[in-house]
Amino acid sequence: MTDTTIRRADETDADRLTELIHASSAYHGEYAPMIEGYRVTPEYLARHEVFLAADPATGRLLGFYGLIREPAELDLMFVADEAQGLGTGRALIAHMLELARGTGIAAVRVVSNPPAERFYLRVGAERVGTCPARGRITWDRPELRFPVPEFTG
Numbered sequence: 302m303t304d305t306t307i308r309r310a311d312e313t314d315a316d317r318l319t320e321l322i323h324a325s326s327a328y329h330g331e332y333a334p335m336i337e338g339y340r341v342t343p344e345y346l347a348r349h350e351v352f353l354a355a356d357p358a359t360g361r362l363l364g365f366y367g368l369i370r371e372p373a374e375l376d377l378m379f380v381a382d383e384a385q386g387l388g389t390g391r392a393l394i395a396h397m398l399e400l401a402r403g404t405g406i407a408a409v410r411v412v413s414n415p416p417a418e419r420f421y422l423r424v425g426a427e428r429v430g431t432c433p434a435r436g437r438i439t440w441d442r443p444e445l446r447f448p449v450p451e452f453t454g
Contacts, residue, residue: 304358310352314351317362319339322377323336324381326382332416351367351377354389364384373409374411407449408448408449410446411446412443413443415440415443422445425448427446429444429445431444
């Protein structure tokens with residue numbers, strides 16, 4: 302696992318989070334319409350719990366997630382292509398689940414990019430359904446749920 306520092310994103314991070322989204326090879330080709338024109342804005346960062354993972358030595362952005370509290374949903378989750386398979390995604394999910402647990406959330410919904418479903422299942426999500434294609438999204442998306450472990454003392 303790569304060394305990672307996880308911290309709350311602030312408005313000054315908006316552009317580099319947007320750049321990470323658009324650089325993601327998972328959204329090239331057929332999945333490109335999902336992120337076309339998408340921007341992470343300072344307003345989004347102020348409204349939601351967004352945390353980023355960075356290399357502590359260089360400050361290089363490795364990934365990030367956005368958690369919406371009501372209703373609880375993992376809205377965004379991206380890991381830089383070069384950081385995939387190194388534990389960054391697993392660390393971000395563990396952080397998200399700890400945050401959710403600490404705020405009394407029982408479960409977190411995820412509507413996934415189809416290729417990311419395997420990752421979410423490996424880190425504890427359960428498949429609960431499918432979100433049908435609509436609009437510019439021309440493929441069905443897996444709907445998953447992360448049960449949040451309760452505090453045990």
